[in-house]
Amino acid sequence: MESTDTYETDHLKATELRLGLPGTVEPQKQSPATASIKSNKRALPECAKDCSSNNNSCASDVKDGDCACAPPTKAQIEGWPPVRSYRKNCFQPKKNEPDVTGMYVKVSMDGAPYLRKIDLKVYKSYPELLKALENRFRFTIGEYSEKECYNGSEYVPTYEDKDSDWMLVGDVPWDMFTSSCKRLRIMKGSEARGLGCV
Amino acid sequence: MAHSFPEEVLEHVFSFIDSDKDRNAVSLVCKSWYEIERWCRRKIFIGNCYAVTPRIMIRRFPELRSVSLKGKPHFADFDLVPEGWGGYVDPWVSAMGRAYPLLEELRLKRMVVSDDTLEMVSKSFKNFKVLVLSSCEGFTTDGLASIAANCRNLRELDLRESDVEDLGGNWLSCFPESCTSLVSLNISCLGSEWSLRNLSALERLVGRSPNLRRLRMNRAVPLDKLANLLRRAPYLVELGTGAFSSELHPDVFSNLSGAFSGCKELRALSGFWDVVPAYLPAVYTICSGLTSLNLSYAAVQSSDLVKLITQCQNLQRLWVLDYIEDSGLEALAESCKNLQELRVFPSDPFAAEPNVTLTEQGLVAVSEGCPKLESVLYFCRQFTNDALFTIAKNRPSLTRFRLCIIEPRTPDYITLEPLDAGFGAIVQNCKELRRLSLSGLLTDRVFEHIGTHAKKLEMLSIAFAGDGDLGLHHVLSGCESLRKLEIRDCPFGDKALLANAAKLETMRSLWMSSCSVSFEACKLLGQKMPRLNVEVIDERGPPDSRPESCPVNTVYIYRSIAGPRLDMPAFVWTMDEELALRLS
Numbered sequence: 001m002e003s004t005d006t007y008e009t010d011h012l013k014a015t016e017l018r019l020g021l022p023g024t025v026e027p028q029k030q031s032p033a034t035a036s037i038k039s040n041k042r043a044l045p046e047c048a049k050d051c052s053s054n055n056n057s058c059a060s061d062v063k064d065g066d067c068a069c070a071p072p073t074k075a076q077i078e079g080w081p082p083v084r085s086y087r088k089n090c091f092q093p094k095k096n097e098p099d100v101t102g103m104y105v106k107v108s109m110d111g112a113p114y115l116r117k118i119d120l121k122v123y124k125s126y127p128e129l130l131k132a133l134e135n136r137f138r139f140t141i142g143e144y145s146e147k148e149c150y151n152g153s154e155y156v157p158t159y160e161d162k163d164s165d166w167m168l169v170g171d172v173p174w175d176m177f178t179s180s181c182k183r184l185r186i187m188k189g190s191e192a193r194g195l196g197c198v
Numbered sequence: 199m200a201h202s203f204p205e206e207v208l209e210h211v212f213s214f215i216d217s218d219k220d221r222n223a224v225s226l227v228c229k230s231w232y233e234i235e236r237w238c239r240r241k242i243f244i245g246n247c248y249a250v251t252p253r254i255m256i257r258r259f260p261e262l263r264s265v266s267l268k269g270k271p272h273f274a275d276f277d278l279v280p281e282g283w284g285g286y287v288d289p290w291v292s293a294m295g296r297a298y299p300l301l302e303e304l305r306l307k308r309m310v311v312s313d314d315t316l317e318m319v320s321k322s323f324k325n326f327k328v329l330v331l332s333s334c335e336g337f338t339t340d341g342l343a344s345i346a347a348n349c350r351n352l353r354e355l356d357l358r359e360s361d362v363e364d365l366g367g368n369w370l371s372c373f374p375e376s377c378t379s380l381v382s383l384n385i386s387c388l389g390s391e392w393s394l395r396n397l398s399a400l401e402r403l404v405g406r407s408p409n410l411r412r413l414r415m416n417r418a419v420p421l422d423k424l425a426n427l428l429r430r431a432p433y434l435v436e437l438g439t440g441a442f443s444s445e446l447h448p449d450v451f452s453n454l455s456g457a458f459s460g461c462k463e464l465r466a467l468s469g470f471w472d473v474v475p476a477y478l479p480a481v482y483t484i485c486s487g488l489t490s491l492n493l494s495y496a497a498v499q500s501s502d503l504v505k506l507i508t509q510c511q512n513l514q515r516l517w518v519l520d521y522i523e524d525s526g527l528e529a530l531a532e533s534c535k536n537l538q539e540l541r542v543f544p545s546d547p548f549a550a551e552p553n554v555t556l557t558e559q560g561l562v563a564v565s566e567g568c569p570k571l572e573s574v575l576y577f578c579r580q581f582t583n584d585a586l587f588t589i590a591k592n593r594p595s596l597t598r599f600r601l602c603i604i605e606p607r608t609p610d611y612i613t614l615e616p617l618d619a620g621f622g623a624i625v626q627n628c629k630e631l632r633r634l635s636l637s638g639l640l641t642d643r644v645f646e647h648i649g650t651h652a653k654k655l656e657m658l659s660i661a662f663a664g665d666g667d668l669g670l671h672h673v674l675s676g677c678e679s680l681r682k683l684e685i686r687d688c689p690f691g692d693k694a695l696l697a698n699a700a701k702l703e704t705m706r707s708l709w710m711s712s713c714s715v716s717f718e719a720c721k722l723l724g725q726k727m728p729r730l731n732v733e734v735i736d737e738r739g740p741p742d743s744r745p746e747s748c749p750v751n752t753v754y755i756y757r758s759i760a761g762p763r764l765d766m767p768a769f770v771w772t773m774d775e776e777l778a779l780r781l782s
Contacts, residue, residue, distance in 0.1 A: 079276035079686070080661070081547045081577065081604050082635075086359060086387065087494070088547070106281075112737070115281040122548065 085117060103178060109137050109155070109186035120178045126170050133157060137186060156192040159184045168192070209238045218243055237261060244268070245706050247285060247309065248731065251760045252293035263302045264328075265294065269309035271709050271754060272659075273684055275333065278711055278752075280735065282767040285309045287334075288318075295322035303328035310334070316341030320348035327379075328354040335361035339388075343369035352377065353409075356384040364389045370399035375406070382412035386438045386469065392418035405430045411463075414438030417471045422450055428457035437461070439469030442496070446476055459483035468492035468517075475502040485509035489536075492517040494543050500526040508533040514570075515539040520556040520577065527560035531567025539573040540564055547577070547604060558585035565592040573598040580611045581638060586620025590627040599624055600635035606662035606687075609639040616640055622647030625655070632679075635659040645669035649676025657682040667694040674698035684709040691749075692719035699727050707756035711735075715753050718746035723755070724773025731758045732773035733766070741771055 085104045103120040116136065123129040130141050139155045150156045150168070157169040161180040169177070169184070212235055215221055225235040241264040244250060255262075269285025287309045294301055301323045311334045319326065326349045331337075339362065345355065346369055373380075380403070397419065404410060410431050419427075419440030428434070444450050454477065458464075464484045473496045488510045493503060494517040503518065504526045513534040520542055522530070530537070542560070546553045558581045565571060571593050581603055590596075609615055617638040625631060625648050632654055636644065640663035648655070649672035656679050664670070670690035673683065675698060683705065691714035702708055702723075717734065720741070724732040734741050735752040762774040 077606070079273065079278045080606065081544065081602055082276045082659075082661075083544060083547055083577075084275055084359070085277065086361075087543060117277055119548075 088119065103181075105159075105181055105183050107133070107137075107184040107186070109139070110188045110191070112137060118184075120181065125174055126177075130157065130169070133184075133186065139186070150189065150192070153189050156187050156189050157184060158187050158192065205234055208234050212238055216241075240264060241303075242266070246756050246758075247287075247290065248760060248763050249706075249756060249758045252290045254759065256293060256297040260297070261300075262298055263300060264305075265290075265298075265301065265303070266305040266307075267309060268307045271308075271684065271707060272682070273686065273709055273711070274308055278686065280737070280767075280769060283735070283770065284763065284765055284767070286765060287311050288315045291315050291318050291322070295319075299323065300325055302326060303330075305330040305332070306334055307332040308334065310336040311341070313337050313341035313344070317344040317348075320344040323349075325351060327351055330354065330356040330358070331360045332356075333359045333361075338363040339365050339367055339369045343367065343372040346370065346372035346377075347374070350374075350377065351379050353379055354382040355380070356382060357387050358384050358414075360387050362388060366393070368393070368395050368399060370396050370403060373399075373403050377403075378406050378408065380407040381409045383410070384412065384414040384438070385416050386414040388416040388418070390417035390441070390471075392416075397423060401427060401430065407431070410434065412436040414468060415440045417441050417469075420444065421454070421477065425450075425453040425457035428461055432460045433463050434461050435463050436466040436490075437464060437468070438492075439467070439471075441472045442470045442477055443472040443474040444477065446474070451477060451480060454480040455483065462487070464488065466490035466492075470496040473498050475499070478502060478506050481506070482509055486511060488513060490515040494519055494541070497521060497545065504529045510534060512536055517541040517543070519543050519545045520554050521545055522560075523555045524557055524560040524563065525555070527556075528563045528567075531563045535568060536570055537564070537568040538570050540568075540571065541575040542577060543575075544577040544604060552579045558582055561585070562588050562592075565589040570595075572596055575600045575602075575635075577602045577604060579604050580608065581617065581620070582610045582612050583615065583617055583620035583623075584610075584612075586617065587623045590620075590623040594627045595630065596624070596628040597630050598633040599628065599631060600633065600659070601637055602635065603637040606637070607639045608637075616643070618643040618647065622651075625652040630654055633657045636663055637661065641665050642669040642672070645672040649673055652677055654679050656680065658684075660685045660688055662687045664688045664690060667691050670694035671697060674701045680704075681706045683707075685711070685713060687712045689714055692716055695719055696722060696726075699723055699730075702730055702755055703727065703757050705757065707754065709752070709754050711752040713753075714749050716747050717741040717744065717750050720750060720753050720773045721746075721775075725775055728774075729757055729759065731756055731762055734771045734773065735769060736771070737769055 088104060104117045105120060107116045107118055118132065118136070120129070123132060134141055141150060141153050141155060141157060158166050159169050159177070159181045160166055160183050162182065164182075166185070172180075208231070212221075212224060215224060221235060221239060225232045236258050237260065239259050240262060242255065242259060242262055243266040244255070245268050247267045247269050267287065267290060269287070270279050270283060273279060274283075285308060287306055295318055299322065302325050304319065304326075305328070311331060316337055319329065321344075329345060329349075329352070342362070345352070400415070400419070401423070404413065404427055411434060413427075413431060413434055414436070415438055417440055421440070421442055421444040424439055428437075458481050461484060465487060467481065467488060467490070470493055475498050478498070485506070486509065489512055491507070491510060491513055493506075496503070497519065498521060500521060500523045503522050507513070507516065507526070507530055511533060514536050515538060516530065516534070518541070522542065527542075542556065556578050558578065561574065561576050561578075562585050565588065572595050574596065575598075581601065610617055610620070618641055621636055621640070621644050625634070631652060634648070634652065634655055634657070636659065642665045645664060645668070648658070652658075655677050658673065658677070658680065660683075666689050669688070670685075671694040673680070674694060685708075690710065695715060696719055720732050720734050723730065733754045734750045735754060736750055738744070738751065741748075741750055762772040762777045766772065
């Protein structure tokens, strides 16, 4: 296999933990630690160019995206650190902080073979959550408006609440959403008719 | 010589041989010993449910009473194995229902279990006694109701860390009044909200189980109910509390304290959700007898933790959150000289900055003060080679060492060098090391050390480490005892894998995700090694829709005499040529 830099550094860059939208290269304050990390890497086989289909590439999940200027979200590395999810859902912050426990919910997307889990606790608002979903699942949702909801979007985010009803993400205030959301489903826009808006 | 003893005598002798390894050795002596042994084997452990089929198991061992099975690979614990991958126990239970009507024990780990399966278990085995479901999923409280209702002689129901859907029913009251055989009940994984009916069903169940020795409850059991439960079960050896919080009330406290002091056999405590520190002293009277303490859900300050822990001079196992901090670990090292196992979990794994002062110092202190320490799991944010040298020098007796520095590729924070030398010291000094998890900045050098020295190593976990194939080659060619290898996000590729193909048949399994293994290499391996199942997991679609040189997302390789499995979902492909042809 040929050796070039691009695949490896992209791949590794993509899995680096950092604050900032995936795909953006910010001027971070480079601590000495991160500086030496870069110099220790060896070049690695590059995946052939035509390996990249439309939206996918051989790099891992977090990548690309022409991100608008939304507030920076945490790039969570899948399955890292290696802590069981029941621990994440149970742990409590220091006593001084408000009681916000981790909230892992399953996310499925029509047409995608995998189910994923995300931690709702990490996000503080709908725009943050939607941006993260767009990045994770590689699709676009578009704008949400009270009147027209997700009109025109190819995909529509929905969720199942405590009463087992399927609702449109964004209908209720954020806090109410996080406390009642049992699971998420990213539906094809055409299927979301019955949910009150489209 | 074998024919000079009647079979019955040999069978009687074999009945004293318990360990699987010894039993396997016995069966290899000669044909008649093989025959006698297989008819009298009562217990079997199958580390990978896809390595063998139910039919093969039943054909060889017709009289089993106890079966243990493991399904998904370990990384499933961290959501790296997609839902629907496999590990279904149903075909096993169906086959055993017909073949082993006298089955008494079933122990499953990381398997998918349905309510129907549980109902089948409860109705197929008249003498069923022990059900352990460790990290399993796929079932609800309805399935538990069948077990409760139909298993007349149930001794043990242990759901540790399983993902159970709580349908809100009242399954505990399905245990008939005549059921008094319970010895062990672990429902700690169940939810945090329960009806009063469930609570009183639990109280009645505990009250009529004179043999109950292990009781682990869930968060929903409130503290003010605990005293009553303890008074009904004063011979408990292991207790998992529910939520450990209540309005501060002197009566509740003294009631609880009194109840605890009545439990003179208590050796293990766990639970402690939502702890109100003022209630911790209620357990002080039994601390000196404790050998195991699990405070890994207790979000309390170091000083409160220390007050409790320093009373437990006989402690052998401690699980705790990093709220204990270095200072708390120093106190632990002073007080608990019998400590064998320490696990420190992160309270806030995603925080950008450390939220507590837990560093390498804490672990060094424990390694200095606790001469019997052999097992470590430690999450922290910084480490040094020096600290690892010290730990290795202090504790050559370590058998399990798992260090997780939370940020990937973090170097020695003082010298900024990789941690190769430090981990090298661990494997060189700790000659009995069986399990190792690496983290931090690591080059191929660490794998050279591991391949050279870690001769007893059985399980190795690697993440974000190494420079290239040489690293993997060192491990596969050097670690003689290696059984399980799991790797993620490392630049390991085809060369090392193919060069060490034969080694893979001596191991249980190899997992490699987000590495550099090409589809072509997977196919080649599948062709070359018919007794290996080579499975590619890829969300992007069939691997042959991309160039052959393209790395696969995940490859999972395991030895098997069952051939490729037939229950793969749409995102898993076997590299077995025959099967692929058959199915196309």
